[in-house]
Amino acid sequence: xxxxxxxxxxxxxxxxxxxxxxxxxxxxxxxxxxxxxxxxxxxxxxxxxxxxxxxxxxxxxxxxxxxxxxxxxxxxxxxxxxxxxxxxxxxxxxxxxxxxxxxxxxxxxxxxxxxxxxxxxxxxxxxxxxxxxxxxxxxxxxxxxxxxxxxxxxxxxxxxxxxxxxxxxxxxxxxxxxxxxxxxxxxxxxxxxxxxxxxxxxxxxxxxxxxxxxxxxxxxx
Amino acid sequence: xxxxxxxxxxxxxxxxxxxxxxxxxxxxxxxxxxxxxxxxxxxxxxxxxxxxxxxxxxxxxxxxxxxxxxxxxxxxxxxxxxxxxxxxxxxxxxxxxxxxx
Numbered sequence: 001x002x003x004x005x006x007x008x009x010x011x012x013x014x015x016x017x018x019x020x021x022x023x024x025x026x027x028x029x030x031x032x033x034x035x036x037x038x039x040x041x042x043x044x045x046x047x048x049x050x051x052x053x054x055x056x057x058x059x060x061x062x063x064x065x066x067x068x069x070x071x072x073x074x075x076x077x078x079x080x081x082x083x084x085x086x087x088x089x090x091x092x093x094x095x096x097x098x099x100x101x102x103x104x105x106x107x108x109x110x111x112x113x114x115x116x117x118x119x120x121x122x123x124x125x126x127x128x129x130x131x132x133x134x135x136x137x138x139x140x141x142x143x144x145x146x147x148x149x150x151x152x153x154x155x156x157x158x159x160x161x162x163x164x165x166x167x168x169x170x171x172x173x174x175x176x177x178x179x180x181x182x183x184x185x186x187x188x189x190x191x192x193x194x195x196x197x198x199x200x201x202x203x204x205x206x207x208x209x210x211x212x213x214x215x216x217x218x219x220x221x
Numbered sequence: 222x223x224x225x226x227x228x229x230x231x232x233x234x235x236x237x238x239x240x241x242x243x244x245x246x247x248x249x250x251x252x253x254x255x256x257x258x259x260x261x262x263x264x265x266x267x268x269x270x271x272x273x274x275x276x277x278x279x280x281x282x283x284x285x286x287x288x289x290x291x292x293x294x295x296x297x298x299x300x301x302x303x304x305x306x307x308x309x310x311x312x313x314x315x316x317x318x319x320x321x322x
Contacts, residue, residue, distance in 0.1 A: 006229075021247070033259060036259060071302060094242045215320060
């Protein structure tokens with residue numbers, strides 16, 4: 001019975017993984033990757049690890065893949081341009097490296113004799129939430145805390161990376177939006193000029209100041 | 222006769238290899254990212270298989286930690302991808318081959 005389940009879910013995992021790599025649309029590969037995660041979660045259940053299976057579905061198929069699909073749809077790149085000539089040689093290189101990896105794995109599997117070759121038949125509490133929590137909070141408390149620090153760093157890093165920074169040049173100190181400002185507030189070089197300046201957009205403000213920030217951007221790039 | 226340990230290891234190796242091949246042949250940076258996730262999952266399968274066959278809970282604890290690292294990697298990686306897309310209007314890794322924005 002477990003053998004049949006293993007064959008079904010292993011086939012599902014390998015098929016979805018191959019579909020993921022062969023798809024050109026990133027959205028389809030994301031959905032195939034969810035298939036791989038579900039198949040692996042089912043395999044974890046057959047390996048008597050229900051907690052890890054649940055976490056696999058909730059964290060991987062739930063949280064991480066939702067984030068990935070969100071980014072795919074946010075960026076919404078319609079089609080990829082045809083493959084450049086320069087990268088053609090990478091496909092045979094990839095096939096060769098895959099063959100080497102498979103050969104190495106086969107060599108290890110046939111040369112190393114593992115002592116436990118069969119699932120223990122007796123019922124154990126390995127893999128239940130109780131034993132995992134006990135391990136996490138006693139013997140492996142330090143890795144657990146280090147992981148929490150890592151998550152905090154990831155939150156701060158993601159926020160500071162994805163934040164939109166200003167594109168105006170340093171001389172144009174104008175906040176976008178409708179506002180009325182004196183000229184010497186807007187431009188520090190125009191001292192004593194109290195003419196009212198109204199701006200609606202950043203472009204308009206830049207035009208008023210005589211700063212061409214579009215060309216500033218293109219120069220930066 | 223149930224499935225043996227080597228079956229799980231072989232499945233894990235196949236999945237890992239597919240992930241490596243994907244990272245090498247894909248040009249879309251999000252697709253490469255998903256291939257890295259696939260490799261992490263292949264390693265997780267190895268951990269869980271060893272943990273179950275040797276009746277030791279340590280492997281499953283490390284799977285837990287690997288999942289946390291994968292979540293952190295997803296957050297930071299997707300932030301980087303969004304920043305690259307904003308600067309270059311492209312998700313092709315060849316367009317981001319120099320370390321200068």
